[in-house]
Amino acid sequence: xxFKSLGLSHPLLKAVAKKGYTEPSKIQLKAIxxxxxxxxxxxxxxTGTGKTxxxxxxxxxxxxxxxQLRRRPIRALVLTPTRELAAQVQxxxxxxxxxxxxxxxxxxxxxxxxxxxxxxxxxxxxxxATPGRLLDLHSQKALSxxxxxxxxxxxxxxxxxxxxxxxxxxxxDLIPKKRxxxxxxxxxxxxxxxxxxxxxxxxxxxxxxxxxxxxxKVIQKAYHVAKIDKTALLVQLIKEGDWNQVLIFTRTKSGxxxxxxxxxxxxxxxxxxxxDKSQNARVKALDSFKKGSIRALVATxxxxxxxxxxxxxxxxxxxxxxxxxxxxxxxxxxxxxGAGGEAVSLVSHDEKDxxxxxxxxxxxxxxxxxxxxxxxxxxxxxxxxxxRKPFKKKPRPKSxxxxxxxxxxxxxxxxxxxxxxxxxxxKGNKVNRGKFGAKRxxxxxxxx
Ligand code: AMP
Numbered sequence: 169x170x171f172k173s174l175g176l177s178h179p180l181l182k183a184v185a186k187k188g189y190t191e192p193s194k195i196q197l198k199a200i201x202x203x204x205x206x207x208x209x210x211x212x213x214x215t216g217t218g219k220t221x222x223x224x225x226x227x228x229x230x231x232x233x234x235x236q237l238r239r240r241p242i243r244a245l246v247l248t249p250t251r252e253l254a255a256q257v258q259x260x261x262x263x264x265x266x267x268x269x270x271x272x273x274x275x276x277x278x279x280x281x282x283x284x285x286x287x288x289x290x291x292x293x294x295x296x297a298t299p300g301r302l303l304d305l306h307s308q309k310a311l312s313x314x315x316x317x318x319x320x321x322x323x324x325x326x327x328x329x330x331x332x333x334x335x336x337x338x339x340x341d342l343i344p345k346k347r348x349x350x351x352x353x354x355x356x357x358x359x360x361x362x363x364x365x366x367x368x369x370x371x372x373x374x375x376x377x378x379x380x381x382x383x384x385k386v387i388q389k390a391y392h393v394a395k396i397d398k399t400a401l402l403v404q405l406i407k408e409g410d411w412n413q414v415l416i417f418t419r420t421k422s423g424x425x426x427x428x429x430x431x432x433x434x435x436x437x438x439x440x441x442x443x444d445k446s447q448n449a450r451v452k453a454l455d456s457f458k459k460g461s462i463r464a465l466v467a468t469x470x471x472x473x474x475x476x477x478x479x480x481x482x483x484x485x486x487x488x489x490x491x492x493x494x495x496x497x498x499x500x501x502x503x504x505x506g507a508g509g510e511a512v513s514l515v516s517h518d519e520k521d522x523x524x525x526x527x528x529x530x531x532x533x534x535x536x537x538x539x540x541x542x543x544x545x546x547x548x549x550x551x552x553x554x555x556r557k558p559f560k561k562k563p564r565p566k567s568x569x570x571x572x573x574x575x576x577x578x579x580x581x582x583x584x585x586x587x588x589x590x591x592x593x594x595k596g597n598k599v600n601r602g603k604f605g606a607k608r609x610x611x612x613x614x615x616x
Pocket of ligand 1: 188189190191192193196214215216217218219220221
């Protein structure tokens, strides 16, 4: 099946051919004709399936056919959870609209709003935005959403994960009731279905990949290793395998930072990308990674959303995610556009339960393998409740003891700091739960 047979116009076919696509991907085959018909769509598709072109191409066709007003109002709004994804989507829109006279721009937080405002003043047909900055600029009257004809919610599952539900509702109140709605999500949870029911009208459901399955052709491996040996094993894997482009996931921002430094010290040039890094630093790190001037990119889940790194051969889970769906997102970074890829997880004793959760979600087993020299041995039992030793009174030395002496107060200080250290460790072992008891990612759910 060709792009032409999907009903796309000549300028779009020209742009697609220039990009080098020969045939539509599965999601494009289904989504393009449906969206061209003007129907609402509820699509289950992970990154790497070609979903962006799947909604961008028909969206551009619709807008190019409509009446073009001199003072361009925003006619299409694409909402994304992260800055990276927003930038990525706009890049796609730019590419595919090369032979059309449509204008688009992107707005997100973390950078100066002034250039974004002046871009909006010049008039744009398509706006790609993250929710926070969109509402901010709307409240400043820097933009109007009154003429929206098509509303796209991209990576809706991540939107909800990041706590954007209220912002989405506010935005829905600002756009006209009569419009076409497109919802894309990598996973189809109950919450997503609820959200879909709320604003999609008789949607056509498109499932390019079965629910919550990992990208085809990705080889998944899990190595059982002690936490303390993970860096050494990772260095060995990268060096011996001669891996030149490795995306590594950690659970926390500080973990990403530490690991990136350790790798660089050991001769594997690396950069980190997480919520504490400025937008410019993230873009720079990603560029160096894409160009191949660094070998490894260490990322947290949220920061990595929307990264488009074609033909990424290796993804490493340095730490398994505590939210199983994140595993699907992570390994969706490899094996894209029909190419094979390898996803390797380094699993320590305390992460075995996370692995079980992932296996349950995927309905697939990922056997734990051992690597010579890295056998973690038996788990060291961690006492959850310290058993109190019966208090034995130490016999006081009879001589040299005076009431309130410094030696007594020193002893008591020493004990209390020990107690605190113990409490701190216990804290670290607790399951991280959100305000209402929902399981929460340990990483950076920083909103834009
Ligand atoms: P996406 O899922 O939208 O993030 O796209 C993943 C990657 O696939 C991007 O690098 C696209 O440029 C690429 N891509 C999209 N559509 C096609 C196609 N029909 N043929 C080959 N590559 C494609």
